Amino acid sequence: MKINHFNYLLDQNDYIKNHFKNNPLKNLKKILIIGSNGLVGLNILSSLINLKKKFNLQISVYCVSKSSIFKKFNEKDIKFLKLDITKNKLKQKFDLIFFCAGYSSPSSFIKDKNTLFVSSYGLNNAFHSLKKKGKLVFFSSSEIYNGLEKNYFILKALKNNKIRMIDRGQSLRKYIFIGDVMIYMFKLLEKNKVGTYNISGESKTTILNLAKIISQLTNTDLFYPKRNKSMPGAPKVVNISFEKIKKVYNFRLVSLSEGLKRTIKWYKLLLKN
Numbered sequence: 001m002k003i004n005h006f007n008y009l010l011d012q013n014d015y016i017k018n019h020f021k022n023n024p025l026k027n028l029k030k031i032l033i034i035g036s037n038g039l040v041g042l043n044i045l046s047s048l049i050n051l052k053k054k055f056n057l058q059i060s061v062y063c064v065s066k067s068s069i070f071k072k073f074n075e076k077d078i079k080f081l082k083l084d085i086t087k088n089k090l091k092q093k094f095d096l097i098f099f100c101a102g103y104s105s106p107s108s109f110i111k112d113k114n115t116l117f118v119s120s121y122g123l124n125n126a127f128h129s130l131k132k133k134g135k136l137v138f139f140s141s142s143e144i145y146n147g148l149e150k151n152y153f154i155l156k157a158l159k160n161n162k163i164r165m166i167d168r169g170q171s172l173r174k175y176i177f178i179g180d181v182m183i184y185m186f187k188l189l190e191k192n193k194v195g196t197y198n199i200s201g202e203s204k205t206t207i208l209n210l211a212k213i214i215s216q217l218t219n220t221d222l223f224y225p226k227r228n229k230s231m232p233g234a235p236k237v238v239n240i241s242f243e244k245i246k247k248v249y250n251f252r253l254v255s256l257s258e259g260l261k262r263t264i265k266w267y268k269l270l271l272k273n
Contacts (some may be wrong), residue, residue: 004269005266005269005270006042006046008265008266008269009042009043009046009266010046010049010050012046012179012262012266013043013046013047013050013179013182014050015179016047016050016051016179016182016183016186017047017050017051017054019183019186019187019249019251020051020054020186020190022190023051023055023057023190024051024186024187024189024190025048025051025055025057025059025096025186025189027095028059028095028096028135028189029058029059029060029095030059030060030062030092030093030094030095030096030131031048031059031060031061031062031094031095031096031097031098032061032062032063032064032090032094032096032097032098032126032129033045033061033062033063033064033097033098033100034064034065034085034097034098034099034100034101034122034126035064035065035098035099035100035101035102036063036064036065036080036100037063037065037067038065038100038101039151039178040098040100040139040178040181041063041065041098041100041101043178043179043181043182044098044100044182044185045061045063045078047179047182047186048061049075049078051186052077059077060077060079061077061078061079062079062080062081062090062092062094063078063079063080063081064081064082064083064085064090065080065081065082065083065101066082066083066084067082085101085118085121085122085125085126086117086118086121086122086125087121088125089125089128089129090125090128090129092129093129093130093131093134094129094130094131094134095131095134095135096134096135096136096137096189097126097129097130097134097135097136097137098137098139099122099123099126099136099137099138099139100139101118101122102118102119102139102140119140123138135189137185137188137189149173149207149210149211150175150210150214150260150263151263151267153210153211153214153215154214154218154260154263154264154267155267157214157215157218157220158218158264158267158268158271159271160220161220161221162220162221162222162223163211163214163215163220163221163222163223164223164224165207165208165211165222165223165224165225166225167224167225168208168224168225168227169206169207169208169209169210169211169224170206170207170208170236171206171207171235171236171237171238172204172205172206172236172237172238172239173204173205173206173207173210173238174200174201174202174203174204174238174239174240175201175203175204175205175210175256175259176199176200176201176202176203176253176259177201177253177254177258177259177262178259179254180201180251180253180254181199183249183251184197184199184245184248184249185199187248187249188245188248191248191249193248197242197244197245197248198240198241198242198244198245199242199245200240200241200242201242201253201256202253203253203255203256203259204239205256208224210256211224213256213257213260214260214264217257217260217261217264218264
């Protein structure tokens with residue numbers, strides 16, 4: 001990834017800091033992002049940098065992933081570590097750890113059982129890197145990572161000028177823009193909330209309708225099979241409630257259409273170079 005791609009994320013997520021009058025990272029000086037080169041990890045990093053500038057924070061951020069993200073990175077107090085968290089423990093201790101390493105595709109779990117090591121051995125190793133009163137934020141469910149089919153459709157549209165579905169897309173999904181996920185997450189930290197929270201969106205639609213919207217936004221053709229052959233292990237319905245987190249903080253979410261437009265622009269930037 002090039003720096004100008006990340007700069008787009010910084011600009012895109014700039015609205016997040018406007019939801020905070022007070023510093024949501026109070027007393028958290030040393031922060032670790034595990035899985036920093038993924039969708040969630042990169043958006044956490046860009047949000048941290050924007051919050052750091054707004055509140056003039058003196059924090060150090062360490063980014064861990066199995067592969068390198070940037071060859072050069074000019075931001076002060078940001079360090080990148082190439083590390084397999086399932087096989088290694090960090091010697092340093094952290095005030096806050098974001099654990100966003102994982103897989104969202106059912107086919108990944110079926111093909112390679114080693115994927116289970118990420119949320120078992122990896123998570124255990126992460127706990128060993130926490131300070132005594134440290135905090136760990138664990139992203140566990142497909143509701144956060146459910147961009148799988150969305151990203152697949154966008155990439156196929158931009159690369160091949162067409163979207164070819166593997167089934168008829170009758171499964172139901174909820175979608176939330178990643179920037180809104182960041183707002184919810186930092187609000188939980190700001191209010192010192194502990195426990196399990198569903199972070200979900202209001203945009204509920206079938207995978208087929210999602211493909212149609214992306215097809216229209218990218219001006220590409222859409223094809224789907226005559227017979228419905230769903231992917232093994234994929235849930236038919238993902239429609240979790242997020243009433244609990246709305247009681248923590250309620251705001252107007254980015255619409256599905258607007259979120260898709262921003263995501264398509266991001267992928268265009270990535271593919272351009």
